[in-house]
Amino acid sequence: MNVFKTNRLMKNLKKSSLAILLPGLLFFGLMGCQQEDVPHEWQLVRTIALDSINPIGLAESNGKIWLSDGDHNRVVLYDLTSGPVRVVDGLDRPMHIAAVSESLFVPQYGNDKVEEIGATGRKEMILPDSLDAPAGVDVLGNQQAIADFYNNRILFFDGNEWIVFGKEGKAAGEFYYPTDVQLTETEIYVADAYNHRIQVFDKAGKPLRMFGKEDKMNATTGIFVGPEAVFATDFENDRVLVYSPGGERLQILEEGIEKPTDMIQLQDKLYIANYRKAELLEYGWLPVKTTPEKQ
């Protein structure tokens, strides 16, 4: 961004002397550095009333957000400035969804199917085994992962074959009702809901680390892995917890949050699904507010 601005400035000031330009550049450069140094945090910016859409899962598609509305058995494509632009009905309790280009992947808790909804139609995902209440799905390139709620396991397709890992329990690698899953380039993140923690696996299904338990979460119902942080919903405690990918807690978000189920980060904005209140909260990545006490 700074380079772009600098180039434009250079074109506009072709005839100007370097004597004027250089000190100016130095000044803006220093200002830029100072901006970077200001500590930032997530802060509530606005509340978006969804008008009877009770969102459970969120997924981004060309700047718009897909909302799964489990209570009303539908998914809704929502434009953040104008409202709903598309509704797909006839689903059976859609949960944590994933969007890739024009396709939306929808796990249906009620009928044990995962459907792909494309621009031209709908088709059922072919799976290696039957599910019992699929609660979350994620797709990354040709890889796919599904959180199989009542079977306490994760199904992962690595592009060639499916692997299945996990069973009911509290130990590392075991689950107590997983509700959401997200793939990164090298890892698989799981919202291990009623063990009240996040678990991280490699792509062979080997447990690598887990965190969140020490923060006394009460149902980790949703997870989002952003570029720099991992977000987890703490459903019963009305919070969203922010961690580093290694598991260090960075921030606790509480303002406006009530029965959160999922979140998604779009650049410097974080959208949180307030399931019960039928709302989306928009949090911004903003300079830390200074209070008189802090000063």
Place this chain on the structure above:
Amino acid sequence: MKNIQLKQWGKAIFLALVIFGAQAATAQKAMDQFKIQVDGLGCPFCAYGLEKKFKEFKGIKQVAIDIETGNFTFEYPAEKALTLEAVVKQVEKAGYTPVTTMITRADGQVEESGGELASGNSGSMDNGETVASQATLKVAGNCEMCQARIEKAAKSIAGVTAASWDKKTKILTLDWTGKENPLDQVSQQIAAVGHDTEKHKAAQETYEGLPACCYYERIQD
């Protein structure tokens, strides 16, 4: 001649269709309608789970949960004569607390249960004098389903007129009337339904039988 035969055939087919239609209509109507008001719905994963598990019963139709209102409805074949008690038991087994249950039988008869919450209450002492008191008890639990279960257990004890459990503080506040302070009985009853109190611990198997979202952190000895 041919026309007369065709007309007779037509009449016969029409009659057969009418009879078949009437039988089909009767068969369609032979479903009992169930409406249960469930307390403590909140977590969609558990609520949809209850719906899903009921869908597995053979012959059940139109299973639906309205999370907003707490209404859980379904239809079941009348010939199976599913009882109120069996439905209440099944809902409780799934971890929910039925407040009222209503069956509209296929023949139009209506059966209702409810008001169980106040069944144990007695508002006065033997001599007719009424004394109202309040007491508190620490009870472990997690969610709104826990709250409904804890409050129902408390209110089932004679003398308790009101019970309110705070999810955040874990404190149960009781209003009661009568000679005896029912706190100990209330505590035992709550432990019996799966929740540790400061006085009594729930049996391990009862605790493990709670739904996932009610899996609270146990009170240590």
